[in-house]
Amino acid sequence: MSIRCNCQRCTIRGLMGPTIVVTVGVLFLLGQLRGGYFEFWHTWPVILIVIGLISLASSFASTEGHDAAPAAPVVAPPAPVAPPPTTPSNPYEGQGQ
Secondary structure, three states: OOOOOOOOHHHHHOOOHHHHHHHHHHHHHHHOOOOOOOHHHHHOHHHHHHHHHHHEEEHHHHOOOOOOOOOOOOOOOOOOOOOOOOOOOOEEEEOOO
């Protein structure tokens, strides 16, 4: 049994976390090296762009060889037991109800 899927789409999605960490590190490094010009708070949209690019790349990637976990069988709950029919307490239907 495979622990992780090895299709291209899952491989690219698996790079999301490490890529974001590297991007944040580069932004902080540029902020330290270049003074206030590359300050993190001015360049945070770069993180959104990186997330978008990785999502776009994974959506175009092939799913050939994707190992999807088998769906668990759906077990229907038991049918509720209907209460026994009740007889009206008023023998004259439609009056006093």
